[in-house]
Amino acid sequence: MLKKRARALVGAGLGLAALVALTGCNSASPTGGNSGESIRSTSDAALFTVAKDVKLHGSTTFDRITKNGKITIGVKEDQPGLGYRDATTGSRSGFDIDIARWIAASLGYDENKIEFKAIPSANREQAIVNGDVDYYVGTYSITDKRKQVIDFAGPYFVTGQGLLVRKNDDTVKSHTDLAGKTVCSATGSTPLQNIQQNFPDVKTVGLDLYSACADQLISKQVDAVTTDQAILIGYAAQDPDELKVVGKPFTTEKYGVGLTKGDQAFQTFIDTMLTDGPDTWKAIFEKNLGASGMKVTQPPVEK
Numbered sequence: 001m002l003k004k005r006a007r008a009l010v011g012a013g014l015g016l017a018a019l020v021a022l023t024g025c026n027s028a029s030p031t032g033g034n035s036g037e038s039i040r041s042t043s044d045a046a047l048f049t050v051a052k053d054v055k056l057h058g059s060t061t062f063d064r065i066t067k068n069g070k071i072t073i074g075v076k077e078d079q080p081g082l083g084y085r086d087a088t089t090g091s092r093s094g095f096d097i098d099i100a101r102w103i104a105a106s107l108g109y110d111e112n113k114i115e116f117k118a119i120p121s122a123n124r125e126q127a128i129v130n131g132d133v134d135y136y137v138g139t140y141s142i143t144d145k146r147k148q149v150i151d152f153a154g155p156y157f158v159t160g161q162g163l164l165v166r167k168n169d170d171t172v173k174s175h176t177d178l179a180g181k182t183v184c185s186a187t188g189s190t191p192l193q194n195i196q197q198n199f200p201d202v203k204t205v206g207l208d209l210y211s212a213c214a215d216q217l218i219s220k221q222v223d224a225v226t227t228d229q230a231i232l233i234g235y236a237a238q239d240p241d242e243l244k245v246v247g248k249p250f251t252t253e254k255y256g257v258g259l260t261k262g263d264q265a266f267q268t269f270i271d272t273m274l275t276d277g278p279d280t281w282k283a284i285f286e287k288n289l290g291a292s293g294m295k296v297t298q299p300p301v302e303k
Contacts, residue, residue: 026232046282047098047287054108057263061134062107072102074119074127074136074258080210080234081288083138085118092116095288097257099156100137102280103257106273120208121283122188125149128258135266137257139228141190142302151263152256153270158299160249161191162229164236166217167244172224174247178202181223184213189226194251210235218242228253230289254299271301 056062067072074226075097076083083096095152097116104114119127124140128150142152163183165172172181179201185192187206195204199303203246207213207220213225225232229249257270273283281298 006293017142019241024134031284047283048102048105048277049103050110051108052069052107052158056107056269059269061260061263061266062269064090065107065134066110067147068238070113070115071104071107072115072117072133073104074124074133075100075136077116077118078209079139080238082231082234084087084234085116093288095157096137096139096285098284098288098300100135102135102277102284103135103270103273106269120188121186122208124187124188124258126258131260135270139255140230140258141228141253141258143190146258148226150261151259151267153259153267154256154274155299156252156257157230157255158296159230159253160254161194161226161251161253162232162249164217164225164232165223165246166220166228167242169223172246175199177226182221183224183226184216185226186210186213190253191225191251196225205272206264214239230294234296254302271303274298274301 042093075092077085077092078094079094082094083090083092084094088150098115098188099112101114105109117127117133119133119136119138124136124138125146128136139276140152142155143292146152150200163172163173163178171177178195182203182205183195183199184207185195189207190208192204195202205213205216205217210225210227210231216222217225218239225235230243232245236245259267259270278298
């Protein structure tokens with residue numbers, strides 16, 4: 001069973017990552033810089049352009065990026081359709097990955113000057129505080145607790161916590177059926193904390209990766225996997241004979257771009273880019289998540 005799952009993970013085009021043919025959609029830099037080299041998706045449709053001569057005064061993050069001559073971005077790499085890395089080719093794909101690339105392009109940096117770093121959920125704030133990454137884009141829910149340590153741009157996507165169970169298991173149909181069950185999620189994630197704080201009759205297991213939780217679900221070591229429903233749909237699409245998503249979302253999760261605390265100039269830059277680029281946002285969504293049939297609109301940024 002796990003071998004089947006491993007084969008599924010190799011194909012970046014599976015499930016939610018299935019590409020939808022797009023017409024070209026360009027978005028200029030918020031700074032008004034001239035457009036330069038086009039960044040293309042794997043379907044060879046131009047989604048956005050690399051800005052030229054970008055200037056961003058008062059941002060310590062941008063100063064560090066300029067000094068290093070590259071952008072270091074924290075991401076996930078085990079979430080099909082959102083943040084995924086093909087184990088064979090090393091290529092990255094997903095909605096979050098393309099949002100991260102769009103930000104880099106607006107800052108004037110193309111793919112060759114991006115370093116992606118996979119950071120586990122529990123280590124995200126520390127990676128930002130330490131300067132290990134310039135920003136983080138990876139199903140990162142905006143919470144008041146996290147905002148005490150870092151800042152967020154956005155949100156750029158809104159979803160809700162859901163449940164993934166085995167295809168032949170009818171004992172869990174929603175979050176109201178979790179009493180006495182064992183539920184797995186990523187260590188340090190908002191969904192895991194929600195279960196621990198609000199579902200006292202549920203046993204929890206925390207692992208570094210959601211893919212590890214899915215493996216434990218298939219092997220019957222846990223009864224359910226919980227995280228944002230957008231992520232779970234990807235796993236169900238990979239193993240439709242083994243897994244299914246049940247119930248309706250029972251929380252609201254707003255995904256933001258994690259930033260260094262106090263870098264208001266950088267935060268404003270990204271918020272402006274998101275606000276001024278609805279066509280680009282839509283193209284990125286359709287490319288990566290359109291095949292899921294989800295009907296969503298771009299959320300307004302929070303001031």
